Amino acid sequence: MIKGLKSLSTLMTPKVNSAKRIPRAQISIKGLFQLRGGQCVACLEPHAHFGLCTPCRQDLPANHSHCRCCALPIAYAGDELICGQCLKDPPPFSRIVAPWRYRFPVDGMVQRYKYNGQRAYARPLIQDLSTHLTLMLETHPERTPDLLLASPMHPARRRKRGFNQAADIAEHISRQSGIPWSADLVVRNRRTRPQRGLNREERLANLRGIYQVTRIPPASIAIVDDVVTTGATARSLTEVLLEAGAREVQIWALARTPG
Template sequence: MPTAGLCLLCRQASDGRVCRPCQGALDALAIGPDHCMQCALPLGQSGRVCGRCLSKRPAFDSAHIPYRYEFPLDYLIARYKFHGCRGSGALLGQLFGRWLSQQQLPHPPELILATPLHWRRLLKRGFNQAETLARAASRATGVAHGRRRLFKHRHTSDQHGLPRKERLANIRGAFSAERVRGLHIALVDDVLTTGTTAREISQCLRKAGASSVQIWALARTPEDGH
């Protein structure tokens, strides 16, 4: 846990979790309107849909993501996700909640669900970072945060570094959902990379009767590369 009064990033004196210059570095990662209208991939032009979403439309309806997955945000996510830094986790939840509270979503969801971990990974890590963000999202929006609706019932290899085809095979059939018939759902995760997991879970939720699914993530990789 960071020493009180020091910035989580530069370790200089700060009256908050991060100092003003480091907050400015985080703010500079904000994704503007120039992104894919379906999956939020930064494109450099607004009002477009990326090639992947055009060739195979995902089961989710839209993605709402505030930041690019670059330094220093990737550092904070890694510190929380892999090293259990609670200060970093609290800051990530604060950033996410603050952004969501400022959004005027055209189709607000009725239920927030976190991308689940298999029990083995949850036991090893001790927490689910997506649950932390889902709770922050619920507090910011007033939308209910659901539990025991979405499950990962098959342990899979880490998706990081796998080629796209192997990602698809690795995650296929790993999730199940129940009691979501007729609901409009926001699925929360920390990072959206290729969207493989989000697509698989969205299909699962659709099969379980969800009326719509939108993705809420904290960060989006600038290039849809792995």
């Protein structure tokens, strides 16, 4: 059972006579998914599957009740209702798929991955998102996109962070599903203020005019990201893709904030 996130032992300094460990610098997103066993990143249980033991995986905050359009968590059971915001201002994208709510322990797992580069914390979330999408596309094959688009990051920010988490997620989903992915169909043409701490209107203003489509997009696209907060990034990216010729855009993410 999840009791708090601790550093994964394979990312700590090895002790004398300890078992052979994989150096952190050699752990790629592809390599992490080849290591199916190991310790649970949440409780350090020695028998984990893709980084989480069964009890901790069951404790993840599933986003069962949500708006069928923007995936905003709602209090009513089911996924066929539409939230007030989507009724008032329908988004340009067709749907958001986000299996979890962005709260403990998912929020801590994403933050350790995104801001500290601890990819082991993302491994179970990315793998389970891929499994969730596989099941969804088996049930609704008409939702299969022509292309996965990793949510773009400004080159300067990517150099500072060392990676684009959306590209990690898109690459793994592509490898599991066979759907091609791209990191350069849309680029950021200037830096902006960080989105953290901004409300919805400020986020939309912050993103206005920053995206540029580099070539004619395919008809159906799924934008891949880590977390959907207000939907401002999703709206801005979708609008430029539709203007460039795409006909349908979905958003696939690990988690959705409660609002």
